[in-house]
Amino acid sequence: MENIKIPLDESEIPTHWYNVIADMPNPPAPYLAPDGQPVAPEMMEAIFAPELVKQEVSTERWIAIPDEVREMYRLWRPAPLYRAKALEEMLGTPAKIYFKHEGVSPTGSHKTNSAVAQAYYNKIAGIKRLTTETGAGQWGSSIAFAGNKLGLEVRVYMVKVSYEQKPMRRSMMQTWGAEVLASPTTLTQAGQHTLEKDPNCPGSLGTAISEAVEEAASREDTNYTLGSVLNHVLLHQTIIGQETKQQLEKVGDYPDVIFAPCGGGSNVGGMMFPFLADKAAGKEIRLVAVEPTSCPTLTRGHYAYDYGDSEGLTPLMQMYTLGHDFMPPSIHAGGLRYHGDSALVSQLCREGILDAIAVPQIATFEAGIMFAKAMGIIPAPESCHAVRATIDEALRCKETGEAKTILFTLSGHGHFDMSAYEKYLAGELEDQSYPEEVLQDALNHLPKVPGIN
Amino acid sequence: MENIKIPLDESEIPTHWYNVIADMPNPPAPYLAPDGQPVAPEMMEAIFAPELVKQEVSTERWIAIPDEVREMYRLWRPAPLYRAKALEEMLGTPAKIYFKHEGVSPTGSHKTNSAVAQAYYNKIAGIKRLTTETGAGQWGSSIAFAGNKLGLEVRVYMVKVSYEQKPMRRSMMQTWGAEVLASPTTLTQAGQHTLEKDPNCPGSLGTAISEAVEEAASREDTNYTLGSVLNHVLLHQTIIGQETKQQLEKVGDYPDVIFAPCGGGSNVGGMMFPFLADKAAGKEIRLVAVEPTSCPTLTRGHYAYDYGDSEGLTPLMQMYTLGHDFMPPSIHAGGLRYHGDSALVSQLCREGILDAIAVPQIATFEAGIMFAKAMGIIPAPESCHAVRATIDEALRCKETGEAKTILFTLSGHGHFDMSAYEKYLAGELEDQSYPEEVLQDALNHLPKVPGIN
Numbered sequence: 001m002e003n004i005k006i007p008l009d010e011s012e013i014p015t016h017w018y019n020v021i022a023d024m025p026n027p028p029a030p031y032l033a034p035d036g037q038p039v040a041p042e043m044m045e046a047i048f049a050p051e052l053v054k055q056e057v058s059t060e061r062w063i064a065i066p067d068e069v070r071e072m073y074r075l076w077r078p079a080p081l082y083r084a085k086a087l088e089e090m091l092g093t094p095a096k097i098y099f100k101h102e103g104v105s106p107t108g109s110h111k112t113n114s115a116v117a118q119a120y121y122n123k124i125a126g127i128k129r130l131t132t133e134t135g136a137g138q139w140g141s142s143i144a145f146a147g148n149k150l151g152l153e154v155r156v157y158m159v160k161v162s163y164e165q166k167p168m169r170r171s172m173m174q175t176w177g178a179e180v181l182a183s184p185t186t187l188t189q190a191g192q193h194t195l196e197k198d199p200n201c202p203g204s205l206g207t208a209i210s211e212a213v214e215e216a217a218s219r220e221d222t223n224y225t226l227g228s229v230l231n232h233v234l235l236h237q238t239i240i241g242q243e244t245k246q247q248l249e250k251v252g253d254y255p256d257v258i259f260a261p262c263g264g265g266s267n268v269g270g271m272m273f274p275f276l277a278d279k280a281a282g283k284e285i286r287l288v289a290v291e292p293t294s295c296p297t298l299t300r301g302h303y304a305y306d307y308g309d310s311e312g313l314t315p316l317m318q319m320y321t322l323g324h325d326f327m328p329p330s331i332h333a334g335g336l337r338y339h340g341d342s343a344l345v346s347q348l349c350r351e352g353i354l355d356a357i358a359v360p361q362i363a364t365f366e367a368g369i370m371f372a373k374a375m376g377i378i379p380a381p382e383s384c385h386a387v388r389a390t391i392d393e394a395l396r397c398k399e400t401g402e403a404k405t406i407l408f409t410l411s412g413h414g415h416f417d418m419s420a421y422e423k424y425l426a427g428e429l430e431d432q433s434y435p436e437e438v439l440q441d442a443l444n445h446l447p448k449v450p451g452i453n
Numbered sequence: 454m455e456n457i458k459i460p461l462d463e464s465e466i467p468t469h470w471y472n473v474i475a476d477m478p479n480p481p482a483p484y485l486a487p488d489g490q491p492v493a494p495e496m497m498e499a500i501f502a503p504e505l506v507k508q509e510v511s512t513e514r515w516i517a518i519p520d521e522v523r524e525m526y527r528l529w530r531p532a533p534l535y536r537a538k539a540l541e542e543m544l545g546t547p548a549k550i551y552f553k554h555e556g557v558s559p560t561g562s563h564k565t566n567s568a569v570a571q572a573y574y575n576k577i578a579g580i581k582r583l584t585t586e587t588g589a590g591q592w593g594s595s596i597a598f599a600g601n602k603l604g605l606e607v608r609v610y611m612v613k614v615s616y617e618q619k620p621m622r623r624s625m626m627q628t629w630g631a632e633v634l635a636s637p638t639t640l641t642q643a644g645q646h647t648l649e650k651d652p653n654c655p656g657s658l659g660t661a662i663s664e665a666v667e668e669a670a671s672r673e674d675t676n677y678t679l680g681s682v683l684n685h686v687l688l689h690q691t692i693i694g695q696e697t698k699q700q701l702e703k704v705g706d707y708p709d710v711i712f713a714p715c716g717g718g719s720n721v722g723g724m725m726f727p728f729l730a731d732k733a734a735g736k737e738i739r740l741v742a743v744e745p746t747s748c749p750t751l752t753r754g755h756y757a758y759d760y761g762d763s764e765g766l767t768p769l770m771q772m773y774t775l776g777h778d779f780m781p782p783s784i785h786a787g788g789l790r791y792h793g794d795s796a797l798v799s800q801l802c803r804e805g806i807l808d809a810i811a812v813p814q815i816a817t818f819e820a821g822i823m824f825a826k827a828m829g830i831i832p833a834p835e836s837c838h839a840v841r842a843t844i845d846e847a848l849r850c851k852e853t854g855e856a857k858t859i860l861f862t863l864s865g866h867g868h869f870d871m872s873a874y875e876k877y878l879a880g881e882l883e884d885q886s887y888p889e890e891v892l893q894d895a896l897n898h899l900p901k902v903p904g905i906n
Contacts, residue, residue, distance in 0.1 A: 003463045004527045010456045074457045075539070075829045086528070104557070106829030108868070148826050168871035175825055175874050372628055373601050376528045376559030415561070415868040418621035421628050 004085060006098075006247040008078035013070055014246075018238040020273040020344060021231070022061035023280045025351060028231070028344060029318035032305060036450040039315045047216040047224040049121040055232040063235065065117075072116040072149055076105045077239070081247035087374040088394070095397035096253070097390060098407045100244045100271065101377065107141040107172070109335075109380065109412030110267060111227050114236035115142035118225045119150045129153040129222040131215045133183065133208030135162055136334030137169025138380075138412065139227030144178035157183040157211045160203035162334075168416055183208040190214050190311070205337075206310025213313055228264025229308060229317075229342050237270025240409065245274055248407075255285060255407035259389040261382045262289035262298065262356065263335045265342025271409045276353060289345065289356040290385040292364075294432040295328040297321060297341045298349050298356035302443045305452050306340055316449060319346035323442035329432045331361050332420035333381035335411075357389060360431040364388045365424035368414065380412035381420050457538060459551075459700040461531035466523055467699075471691040473726040473797060474684070475514035476733045478804060481684070481797060482771035485758060489903040492768045500669040500677040502574040508685040516688065518570075525569040525602055529558045530692065534700040540827040541847070548850035549706070550843060551860045553697050553724065554830065560594040560625070562788075562833065562865030563723060564680050567689035568595035571678045572603045582606040582675040584668045586636065586661030588615055589787030590622025591833075591865065592680030597631035610636040610664045613656035615787075621869055636661040643667050643764070658790075659763025666766055681717025682761060682770075682795050690723025693862065698727055701860075708738060708860035712842040714835045715742035715751065715809065716788045718795030724862045729806060742798065742809040743838040745817075747885040748781040750774060750794045751802050751809035755896045758905050759793055769902060772799035776895035782885045784814050785873035786834035788864075810842060813884040817841045818877035821867070833865035834873050 021028055030038040044053045055063060065073075084097040102110035122130060130147050133156070134140025140156040147154035156178050163170055163182040173180050183203045184191035190210035194201050201207075216224035226233060248254055258275060260267040272287040279285050289298055301320035308314035310324050321340040322328075328337040340346075348354040368384035370391060371377070379387055386408040397404050414421065423429050446453050474481055483491040497506045508516060518526075537550040555563035575583060583600050586609070587593025593609040600607035609631050616623060616635040626633050636656045637644035643663035647654050654660075669677035679686060701707055711728060713720040725740040732738050742751055754773035761767035763777050774793040775781075781790040793799075801807040821837035823844065824830070832840055839861040850857050867874065876882050899906050 001464065005463065007460060007462060009460060010458065011454065106831075145829060149829075167875060168868075171871040171875040171878065172831065174878050175822055175831060175871075177826065369628055373630065376598060376602075378559075378625065378628060415621075418624040418628075422620060422624040425624065425627050 002083065002251070004083055006081040006083065006251055008243055008247050010074045010078065012246060013073055013077050014065065014239055014242040016062040016064050017235045018242060018274050018277065019058055019061055019063055019235055020269070020276060021059050023277050024348065028347060031315035031317055032449060032452065033315060034447070034449065036452050047213060049125040049127065049223060051121040051125070052118060052232045055235055056230060066120060069117050069120050073239070078243045079104050079240070081244055082375070084375055087371060090370065090374045091391065091394050091398065093394040093398040094401060094403040095394040096403065096405045097394060098248070098255070098405070099410045100240055101410045102240060103377065103380070103410060103413030106145050107138060108415060109138045109142070110237060110240060110270060111139050111142035112145060113239055113270070114227065114233045114266065115146035116149065117236045119143065119146035119152055122223050123150045123152060127152065127221060127223045129155065129219070130225050131155050131157065131212040131222060132225045133157045133205060133212045135159045135205045137162060137166050137173070137416070138335060140180070141169060141172045142227065143225050144173040144176040147178065148176040154178040155215070156180045157185065157208040159183055159205055159208050166416070183211050185211060188214045204310065209309045210311045210313055228266040231344055233266050234269030234273065234342055234344060237266045238273050240270040241272060241274035244271065244407065253405055256404040257286040257288060257393060257406055259288050259290050259386040259408040261336060261385040261409070261411055262291045262341065262345070263338045263382065265345035267409050267411045268345050268354065269342060272354065276348070279353065287354050288389065289349070289354055290389045291356060291358050292331055292333055292336050292385065293358040293360045294331050295322070295337055296358045297339065298346070299358045300439055302446065303346065303350050304446050305449050306446055308340060310339070312447065316447065317343045319343045320349065322439060323445040325445050326442045332417060333361070333364070333385060335382040336385065359385055359388045360433070362424065362429050362431050365421065365429065367391050377410065378414040379410055380414045381417050383411045455536065455704070457536055459534040459536065459704055461696055461700050463527045463531065465699060466526055466530050467518065467692055467695040469515040469517050470688045471695060471727050471730065472511055472514055472516055472688055473722070473729060474512050476730050477801070481800060484768035484770055485902060485905065486768060487900070487902065489905050500666060502578040502580065502676055504574040504578070505571060505685045508688055509683060519573060522570050522573050526692070531696045532557050532693070534697055535828070537828055540824060543823065543827045544844065544847050544851065546847040546851040547854060547856040548847040549856065549858045550847060551701070551708070551858070552863045553693055554863045555693060556830065556833070556863060556866030559598050560591060561868060562591045562595070563690060563693060563720060564592050564595035565598060566692055566723070567680065567686045567719065568599035569602065570689045572596065572599035572605055575676050576603045576605060580605065580674060580676045582608065582672070583678050584608050584610065584665040584675060585678045586610045586658060586665045588612045588658045590615060590619050590626070590869070591788060593633070594622060594625045595680065596678050597626040597629040600631065601629040607631040608668070609633045610638065610661040612636055612658055612661050619869070636664050638664060641667045657763065662762045663764045663766055681719040684797055686719050687722030687726065687795055687797060690719045691726050693723040694725060694727035697724065697860065706858055709857040710739040710741060710846060710859055712741050712743050712839040712861040714789060714838040714862070714864055715744045715794070715798070716791045716835065718798035720862050720864045721798050721807065722795060725807065729801070732806065740807050741842065742802070742807055743842045744809060744811050745784055745786055745789050745838065746811040746813045747784050748775070748790055749811045750792065751799070752811045753892055755899065756799065756803050757899050758902050759899055761793060763792070765900065769900065770796045772796045773802065774899070775892060776898040778898050779895045785870060786817070786838060788835040789838065812838055812841045813886070815877065815882050815884050818874065818882065820844050830863065831867040832863055833867045834870050836864045839863070
C-alpha cells in the first residue's frame with residue numbers, strides 16, 4: 001500500500017540551500033539607489049547581518065546550511081509530503097496530486113525556515129536585538145520563535161488594526177517572549193510623523209516597515225529582518241523544494257506542474273527554484289505562481305524599478321509592481337497583499353521561465369473547504385490560492401483524461417484564520433478586480449529614476 | 454545523530470486496539486440502572502452502534518481496527534514521538550524526556566482517534582445522522598470531521614457560552630459541514646425545560662448532553678457519540694500507547710514514568726493501557742494521571758456509583774466522582790472539567806495500578822510556555838498539565854542525579870487557546886482549590902442506589 005505521507009528522515013534534511021542565481025539565464029538586475037546607481041552590499045550591512053548580505057548577492061550554486069540552523073530545522077523538518085488521494089477521489093480526476101505541508105512548523109507556516117536562519121546569522125554577528133514588522137502575524141511569530149531559540153530580543157511592529165483584530169497571533173509572539181507594539185508608535189520618527197497626520201491611524205505595513213527599519217538603522221546592537229521578497233529569504237526557503245524532490249524520488253514520481261501561492265515570492269522561490277534547475281537542464285515542467293486577482297502583480301503589474309515599501313525607504317528593485325503606493329483591498333490572504341514581488345521571481349516570470357495566474361478570493365475558500373473535507377487539513381487563505389489552482393488543473397485533467405502529476409505548496413494551516421472561513425460560509429466575502437485604468441493610474445506613481453524609469 | 458522525531462511508517466500503524474479489560478486483576482464494575490440492576494448492553498443500542506456496545510463490554514485482549522478506520526488514521530498517523538532534547542537542556546536535567554504529539558490530527562487533538570472509529574461503526578450500522586455535545590469544541594470538531602469523511606450528517610449541541618466565545622471552533626465544525634446549535638435549543642424537551650427555567654441560560658455540558666441524547670433516542674436514523682469516559686472510547690485511543698511503544702523500541706528505550714492529562718480519562722487510557730499490560734507482566738513503570746487541582750476527581754473524589762452526566766440520564770458508573778452536580782470553575786483546560794472519570798481509569802487507580810496527581814492552573818501555563826520556547830510547540834491547556842508534571846519530575850531528577858526516562862502525552866496543540874495564554878501572560882489567571890468541607894458537601898449529592906450507595 002502506498003503511503004499517504006511520504007517520509008524523509010531528519011538525517012536527509014538538505015545540507016545546503018540552493019541559489020537559483022547560479023542557473024539563471026541572465027544575472028539578476030542590481031538594486032539601485034534613488035540616483036540610479038547600484039547599491040553597494042556594504043550599505044545593506046547597516047541593518048542586515050554580513051552573511052545575509054553576502055547571500056543576497058552570491059552567485060554560488062550551493063550555500064551550506066549551518067549545523068545550528070539544521071538543528072533547529074529538525075524540530076519540525078523534514079516537512080511531510082502528502083499524496084492527496086482522497087482529494088483525487090473526491091474530484092474524480094486521473095491526475096496525481098501531491099502537496100508539501102509547511103504548516104507543521106512551530107508558527108504554522110513556511111516563514112520559520114528563513115526566520116531561524118536570519119536569527120542565527122545575526123546572532124553570530126554579535127547582534128542582540130531584532131526588529132521586524134508584521135501584518136497578519138505569520139512572519140512576526142516566526143521571528144519571535146527564532147529569536148527566542150537563539151537568545152535574541154525581538155521587537156515586532158504589528159500593524160495596529162491587526163494588533164487589535166488578531167490577538168491570537170499577538171499572544172503567540174508574546175508566548176515566545178517577543179515585545180509586540182501596535183504600529184504606528186511614538187517611538188520612531190516614522191511613527192510620530194504618521195500619528196501627527198492622523199492620530200487615529202489604523203497603521204499600515206508600509207509604516208510598520210519604516211518603524212522597524214528606522215530603529216534598526218539607529219542602533220548598533222539591533223538589526224532588521226524581513227520575511228519575503230529578498231534573495232536571501234528565498235534562498236533559505238529552497239529547503240522546501242529540495243526536500244520535496246527527495247521525497248518524490250523515493251516514490252519514483254516527478255511533477256508535470258507545480259503551484260505555489262505568491263505574495264512576496266518566498267513560497268514560489270522556496271518550492272520552485274530547485275525544480276527550475278532541472279528545467280534549465282531541459283526537463284519539461286510548468287512552474288506557476290498563483291496570486292489573488294485583487295493584487296495581480298505578476299499577471300497585470302508593470303515590470304519596472306520600484307521601492308519595496310510604501311514609504312520609499314528601500315533600494316529600488318526591478319520587479320513586477322502595481323506601484324509602491326498601491327493599496328490592495330483587505331482580503332483574508334494577508335500574506336499576498338504586496339504591491340510588488342521578489343526581483344528574482346519577477347525576472348524569471350519576465351523571461352518566461354515561471355508562469356503566473358490570478359484567482360479570485362471566494363473561489364479560493366471554496367477550494368480550501370473541499371481540501372479540508374478530503375484531507376483533514378484546513379489551509380491558510382494564502383495556501384488556498386494554490387489549492388484552487390490545483391483543483392482547477394485536476395478538473396481539466398478529468399476532462400482531457402490526462403494523468404498529470406500536480407504538486408503544490410500548502411504554505412500554512414488556517415487555524416488562525418477561521419474567522420475568514422466563517423465570513424466565507426456566511427456569504428460575506430467579496431471578490432475584487434480592477435479595471436485597466438485603475439492599474440494604469442497606479443503605475444503612473446512609479447518613482448522617476450535617472451536613466452531607468 | 455539521534456533523531457528528535459522518532460519515525461514510524463504508515464505501514465506500522467497498529468492493526469488492533471488493545472483492550473485493557475483482558476489484563477485487569479478484577480473485572481470492571483458493571484454499569485447499573487437507578488434500581489441497582491446491571492444495565493443490559495442491548496439497552497445501550499438505543500443510542501450507540503451495536504459494535505460499539507460490544508466493545509464496551511468485550512473481554513477480548515485485541516480488537517481488530519477496520520481497514521476503513523486505519524485508512525483514515527493514515528491522514529495523520531502515526532503521530533510523531535519526540536525526544537525533547539531542547540527541554541532537557543533548558544532544565545539541565547539528566548532525565549530523558551519523550552512526548553507523543555497528538556496535536557498533528559486534523560482537529561488538533563487525540564479526540565479524532567475515536568471519532569473516526571465511532572463514525573465508521575455507526576455508518577456500517579445504517580445510521581445516517583450523529584448527535585453530540587461539545588464544550589471547548591475539540592470533540593465536536595472531531596466528530597464533524599469524521600462524519601464528513603463518512604458521509605454522515607452531524608449535529609453538534611455546543612454549550613451556548615462556548616458557541617459565542619469560541620467562534621473559531623464553531624467555524625471549524627461548519628467548515629467540515631456540521632450543523633452547530635447553541636445549547637439550550639428549543640428543539641428538545643431538555644432544552645425547552647432549561648429555557649423555561651431561565652430564558653437567558655448560558656448552557657452547560659449537562660444540558661447539551663441531554664439534548665444530544667434525547668434527539669438520538671427519539672430518531673431511528675440517529676445515534677449519539679461521546680468523546681471520553683466510556684470503555685470503547687478509551688479502547689480506540691490505545692493506538693497512542695501502542696505506536697509509542699513501537700517508536701521507543703526503535704530507539705531502544707522504555708519509560709520509567711508516564712504522565713497524561715486526565716479529564717474523562719481518554720488520554721490516560723490511550724497512552725497508559727498498552728504499558729499497563731507490561732506492568733501486569735511484572736515491568737516496573739509508574740503511570741500517572743495528571744488532573745487540575747480545581748477539579749480533583751482522582752485525587753480527592755469519592756469512589757462510588759454516580760451518573761455520568763449532570764442530569765442523571767446515563768447509567769450509574771462506579772468511578773471517582775465529585776458528585777454529578779459538581780460545577781468546576783471555568784478553568785481554561787475545558788477538557789478536564791468533568792465531575793467524574795472513566796470507570797476503568799477509576800478502578801485501576803483504586804487498585805493502585807495507576808497513580809494520580811493534581812496541579813494548579815497557573816503552574817501549568819508556566820510549564821506550557823517553557824515547553825513552547827524549547828520545542829516550538831504551544832500545548833493545549835489540558836496538555837500543559839502533563840507538561841507541568843514532566844518538568845517537575847525532570848527537576849527532581851536534576852536534584853537526585855537520576856537519569857530517568859519520562860514520557861508524556863501532548864494531547865493537543867493550543868492554537869485555539871491563545872486567549873488563555875494571553876490571560877496568563879497578563880497575570881489574570883487564578884488558581885482554585887477546595888476546602889475539604891466543600892468537597893464533602895458535593896459528595897452528599899451522590900444518588901441513592903438500592904444496595905450500593
